[in-house]
């Protein structure tokens with residue numbers, strides 16, 4: 001019998017903490033999403049003994065497939081059979097293999113099938129395949145050619161692939177054990193960072209691993225100080241990686257949180273294509289040039305980010321008192337500002353978001369980076385007039401891509417916005433908050449997917 005295991009990891013929305021979270025002193029609030037990346041992993045006797053391969057298949061994207069032949073000298077190196085590139089897959093395999101360091105002659109061939117939920121990518125030119133439990137969109141184009149919606153497909157991929165391959169090399173791997181999850185997290189951060197070619201804050205990988213969290217980053221040097229993985233340095237790379245994963249305190253925060261009951265996150269997709277790297281470049285340049293007044297702006301945003309987090313905590317506490325909480329939800333649903341502002345926590349959360357947005361409009365003006373461009377200001381302001389909306393932000397790096405609203409779970413935004421000119425560019429995504437990061441799934445749930 002073929003042994004199989006399956007795992008999944010969620011997408012993300014960074015509600016507050018954009019840009020500041022690139023610095024280790026600032027906290028952010030990250031909501032994990034119901035859109036997940038999945039991996040089903042199995043092994044079979046190596047066709048060429050002592051010369052095993054790892055195949056990663058992503059058949060949803062024009063049957064994309066990468067097959068790596070493994071070599072072990074002092075550490076592991078790989079070559080892709082047809083020279084096809086997928087830096088995210090490559091860096092995961094290299095780091096997981098060099099960390100676990102299995103003896104090549106005992107290794108079997110590994111097969112990993114990737115499935116990604118539809119919300120990660122634009123659905124045009126795709127068709128659904130499903131079984132009774134799951135459905136996935138199949139595209140006519142390869143992964144690099146299908147537009148993304150910005151939910152963190154590479155972080156989901158890297159996290160779930162790290163888990164899947166680790167489960168082959170450590171049979172007893174348990175994604176619900178703290179120690180194993182921390183190992184997965186560190187390996188996934190290293191691989192993601194190397195594949196991106198830049199050191200992002202890592203909030204996306206942390207949320208793919210741990211779920212909805214308050215996140216504060218690790219020092220970027222932990223990863224950038226690793227030596228390169230060239231064959232001549234692979235032995236030292238392996239030793240340093242092992243030390244970094246097993247013996248180094250990364251001094252980061254990933255405290256699990258959840259949105260208050262009866263509130264939900266609504267993501268509105270506005271525009272395809274993300275320019276995070278360019279936006280970050282411009283904001284960082286502005287920060288340096290405008291220093292020290294830029295640091296005052298960051299401190300101001302940070303105090304409002306903390307107020308936002310505290311208010312959500314307070315609302316969570318108030319939700320335990322049914323009478324008060326029902327009153328709060330009714331006030332939000334009424335859309336009446338006076339009724340909403342009569343609850344301090346609701347008034348304060350709106351004030352903190354207004355302050356954050358105001359500062360980002362200032363940064364937009366001064367840096368030339370479209371963090372909160374005018375069209376998004378207009379759209380968010382229009383959203384704030386809808387019934388059932390508590391507050392709204394442009395998630396992550398900002399820009400033209402998306403908006404994120406906190407609404408009551410009884411609000412029907414689609415019926416309030418359909419056909420209205422102000423909302424003509426928004427498509428509401430079918431998403432909810434996910435509390436949990438990496439999950440173990442049942443492999444047979446991915447079998448026999450058929451066209452409708």
Ligand SMILES: Nc1ncnc2c1ncn2[C@@H]1O[C@H](COP(=O)(O)OP(=O)(O)O)[C@@H](O)[C@H]1O
Nearest residue numbers: 058086088114116143144148152153154155157
């Ligand atoms: N389902 C998938 N199968 C294979 N590779 C994937 C998949 N999803 C994402 N990737 C990899 O991640 C890359 C996209 O990463 P990135 O540009 O960082 O987007 P995102 O912001 O969604 O993480 C793809 O080009 C591909 O290399």
Ligand SMILES: C[C@@](O)(CCOP(=O)(O)OP(=O)(O)O)CC(=O)O
Nearest residue numbers: 018019152200201202274276396397
């Ligand atoms: C600017 C940032 O703080 C937030 C970017 O958030 P997004 O959700 O926009 O990110 P991508 O998925 O990488 O495009 C950069 C970071 O923290 O890495």
